[in-house]
Amino acid sequence: MSSPRNEPLQLQKVQSQPTLYSPRPEHFRWSPYLFLVPTVGMMTLFSFFPMLYGLWMSLQDIDAIRGTSRFIGLNNYLRLFRDPQFGESLFNTAWYTLTVVPLILIGSIAVGIFLRESRPARLLARVGFYIPFVLSPVVVATAWKWLLNEDLGVTDGFLKWAGLPTVPWLSADFSARVSVVVTTVWNLVGFYMLMVLAGLSQINAELYEAARIEGADAWKRFWHITLPMLKPTILLIVILATVHATQAFETILLLTAGGPGSATRLIVQNMYQSAFNRLQPGYAVAQAVVILPIILFVAWLQMRLFKQEGMI
Amino acid sequence: MxxxxxxxxxxxxxxxxxxxxxxxxxxxxxxxxxxxxxxxxxxxxxxxxxxxxxxxxxxxxxVFATGNVPQYALNSFIVATLSSLLTVMASAMAGFALAKYKFLGRQFILMLIISVLLVPLQVLMVPVFLVLKTLGWVNNLIGIIIPPAATATGTFMMRQYMVGIPDDVLEAARIDGATDWKIFWRVILPLSAPALGAVCILSFTWRWNDYLWPLIVINSQQNFTLQLSLANLIGTNTVEWGTLLAYATLVMIPVLIVFLCFQRYFLKGSLAGSVKA
Known part of the structure; x- marks a missing residue:
């Protein structure tokens, strides 16, 4: 994703290797490190150390009430295999991810193409589509809960008004799952639309001109030019949306609290409850460690992408 | 025709x-x-x-009868403001070092920062909570001001911008005898104003909207942020929908105003780091 040179805030291709400013010899050793102290310090304390500490914790049986802990090796992990609740949350995360990611992909490409031209009305619509992404999870959950609220909400109000049967949006397994997925896609699609727009701006307009002269219709142009040219963007969207989906927590917690039953309880919520409701932090962390390979794989992919873009 | x-x-x-x-x-x-x-x-x-x-x-x-709402608003405001200032300062410094210096371990530090981008709080919340507990920051606003302040997105945005500042400018300042800190403070920061603004605005909305950090860290009513108290209302059994929606409206207004005034920054800036911090 590169951009015109006068738009410095977008991710641009910069050669990262030669940093041109070599400071005076007497400062050579220290100043860059000193400049990095606040950021690296905070990250160490609140990210890297917790990562390692988490790994250690997952090998312990921690009694949060008495404050005692006992080394139990891999028992927490073995317990995961026998825990139907964890299995269910893993399954829930899987279907959630597998529906949210394609829907976000299709949605963001559709909206992006629709709002591609920079006419005032489309620019306005872009801002509108982005709005859900700047709202807090609490506000998003409140708005959707109101919308889907059974008997009283507008969706059911509309269905009744149209003489159709109402749907128990948040209180039956299947419809609650649908509601959660719809809410997530609605929340995030504007953000991914921006990526599609950035990708589209990279496509040479002459390609379309040439295709038009050859007599290719809109569908053919989309299929043979737009889609192939968007490939890097699509890859990035799939990666980031997967990250977003595997970590989904707050909005769902507020919207359905994981219910009905445990139909919409995903891994992170399961972990949160193990730690803070059932007070088994060691076991909770073991669950987090299980998601780690997924995240690391995605991290690796992203790292490669960043390298391609000249970020590292 | x-x-x-x-x-x-x-x-x-x-x-x-x-x-x-x-x-x-x-x-x-x-x-x-x-x-x-x-x-x-x-x-x-x-x-x-x-x-x-x-x-x-x-x-x-x-809404104002549901609790000490002005206090929650003040808390939200304090947290969002202080945390953003911290984010801006820390990311500007780190961005400068990564954009303009050649030093041992630069690549390694970049990798570390990207890994923070990808291993989010959702996964780390339990050990992070224990770290905060050890520091005595649980149920303290400082626990939601400092820990989220180091963001990879902010650092990358600053770095990307500063790479574009010509080295001649730094060279000239150095010949005048300016120390590295002075160069950063007097030359780099003023030249980076647009990026500083963007990071500040984005960070303010992240912290204003934040629900997860307060949920983990804060447990007494007097330290509630707006998000936390609104979330608490959602959880109650007898939902007063009118009150709840009015509250949600109040909570989203500041962010919507900031967003609509500075939407350019959002629409461009958010691509730089790719992930919300």
Whole structure:
């Protein structure tokens, strides 16, 4: 994703290797490190150390009430295999991810193409589509809960008004799952639309001109030019949306609290409850460690992408 | 000629469709705000009445009876402001080092920062909570001000911007005898104003909207942020929808104002780091 040179805030291709400013010899050793102290310090304390500490914790049986802990090796992990609740949350995360990611992909490409031209009305619509992404999870959950609220909400109000049967949006397994997925896609699609727009701006307009002269219709142009040219963007969207989906927590917690039953309880919520409701932090962390390979794989992919873009 | 006219008409039609679709897309928000102004009697009628005479502020008054809302607002404001300033300062410094210096371990530090981008709080919340507990920052606003302040997105945005500042400028300052810190403070920071602004605005909205950190760290009412107290209302069994929606409207207003005023920064800036911090 590169951009015109006068738009410095977008991710641009910069050669990262030669940093041109070599400071005076007497400062050579220290100043860059000193400049990095606040950021690296905070990250160490609140990210890297917790990562390692988490790994250690997952090998312990921690009694949060008495404050005692006992080394139990891999028992927490073995317990995961026998825990139907964890299995269910893993399954829930899987279907959630597998529906949210394609829907976000299709949605963001559709909206992006629709709002591609920079006419005032489309620019306005872009801002509108982005709005859900700047709202807090609490506000998003409140708005959707109101919308889907059974008997009283507008969706059911509309269905009744149209003489159709109402749907128990948040209180039956299947419809609650649908509601959660719809809410997530609605929340995030504007953000991914921006990526599609950035990708589209990279496509040479002459390609379309040439295709038009050859007599290719809109569908053919989309299929043979737009889609192939968007490939890097699509890859990035799939990666980031997967990250977003595997970590989904707050909005769902507020919207359905994981219910009905445990139909919409995903891994992170399961972990949160193990730690803070059932007070088994060691076991909770073991669950987090299980998601780690997924995240690391995605991290690796992203790292490669960043390298391609000249970020590292 | 005729084709051109038809074409511009089609474009205009498209414009209208795009705005209409966008408004439909925003139904959940618009409907919530609309409902917040309805009296409890009108709230559940469908089709709704759009008669402005039936609008009321009673729900907004009720919000302030749910708890010490001004205190929560103050907390949210303090947290978002201080945390953003910290983010701006830390990312500017780190961005400068990564953009303009050649030093041992630079690559390694970049990798570390990217890994922070990808291993989010959701996964780390339990050990992070214990770290905060050890520091005595649990149930303290400082626990939601400092820990989220180091963001990879902010650091990358600053770095990307500063790479574009010509080295001649730094060279000139150095010949004048400026120390590295002075170069950063007097030359780099003023030149990076747009990026500083962007990071500050983005960070303010992240922290204002934050629910996860406060959820983990804060447990007494006096330290609640707006998000936390609103979330608590959602959880109650007897939901007063009017109050809840009025509260949500109040909570989203500052962010919406910031977003609409600075939407350029959002629409461009958010791509730099790719992930919300």
């Amino acid at each position: 005729k084709g051109e006219k038809l074409n511009s008409f089609r474009k205009f039609a498209y414009d209208i469709v795009s705005v209409v679709v966008c408004i439909f897309f925003l139904t959940p928000v618009l409907w919530s705000v609309f409902s917040a102004f309805q009296s409890s009697g009108n709230l559940f009628t469908f089709p709704p009445s759009f008669d402005p005479r039936s609008f009321t502020l009673e729900n907004f008054r009720a």
